[in-house]
Amino acid sequence: MFITERQLVETLKGNFKIICDWNIKKTQTNILEEVNLGFGIADLVISKINKHKSIETSWSYFDILIYKIIETDQNVSMDLLKSITKAKESQIRKSLEMLMLECYVNHHDSIFRIKKSYKSISDKTIAIEAKLKNWARALDQAYRYKWFATQSYVVLDSNYISPAYKNIEKFIELNVGLAEINPEGLLKIHFKPTEEKPIDDKMFMLLNEQIKQTLFRQQIISPSI
Structure with missing residues (x-):
């Protein structure tokens, strides 16, 4: 016992x-x-x-939320992200910059789309x-x-x-x-x-x-x- x-x-x-x-x-x-x-x-x-590569960057819940919104819609604007998350544009841009730097998201004509899928x-x-x-x-x-x-x-x-x-x-x-x-x-x-x-x-x-x-x-x- x-x-x-x-x-x-x-x-x-x-x-x-x-x-x-x-x-x-x-x-x-x-x-x-x-x-x-x-x-x-x-x-x-x-x-x-x-199997994985050692990666220092770690996503926050907010990063994940931004990714999932874009993944779901596939044609997402900044205005839509602000409307859904109710967050400041600066916070959203910070997540977007990380997601674009890691090639998960790209943008064209102010529209954000998924470039590659998240791999667990x-x-x-x-x-x-x-x-x-x-x-x-x-x-x-x-x-x-x-x-x-x-x-x-x-x-x-x-x-x-x-x-x-x-x-x-x-x-x-x-x-x-x-x-x-x-x-x-x-x-x-x-x-x-x-x-x-x-x-x-x-x-x-x-x-x-x-x-x-x-x-x-x-x-x-x-x-x-």
């Missing part, structure tokens, strides 16, 4: 591999802790990393809500993580898994995974969720930007785990 949720999370960090549907010995895998994108704070987000650094992201025993609250929080993650899990202390397991149909209905872990690190999955497209593409992109920042700082979980 774990004394604190922090102990549970630390144990899970070293014993998460069966949650992943990729070979972490051969594929670069990144872990972010306490990820807050406005839908609660995910204890862990585990990501499969695609990870297309497989697993968000985890770790709890000692409050499965109902954990399920509610884990469901919110589906806004930005392709899979979401609740991981509970093995000592308190029984009530959650008795309600496993709720996890199945919401497509949220259920697993238990003990202090020795034994992780057991009771329901493995189907991978889904995140509900909000902007939040998925923002998560990818956080991952990109982490990788640039070389805070990478070794594939040899």
Whole structure:
């Protein structure tokens, strides 16, 4: 039995591999802790990393918003961007300059269009809500993580898994995974969720930007785990 949720999370960090549907010995895998994108704070987000070049530039949520507006319309003026975002022109221009410098956006006759599509650094992201025993609250929080993650899990202390397991149909209905872990690190999955497209593409992109920042700082979980 774990004394604190922090102990549970630390144990899970070293014993998460069966949650992943990729070979972490051969594929670069990144872990972010306490990820807050406005839908609660995910204890862990585990990501499969695609081949990438180290890039220092990181997009803000506003940069992503500007990109998505242009991507959706494909014929966007400055007036339209100001009307939708309600932001100052100087702030919009700052984002546009970055997007044009990185060749994502071009402009002609004061109209902005997408030049190349955003490429995510990870297309497989697993968000985890770790709890000692409050499965109902954990399920509610884990469901919110589906806004930005392709899979979401609740991981509970093995000592308190029984009530959650008795309600496993709720996890199945919401497509949220259920697993238990003990202090020795034994992780057991009771329901493995189907991978889904995140509900909000902007939040998925923002998560990818956080991952990109982490990788640039070389805070990478070794594939040899």
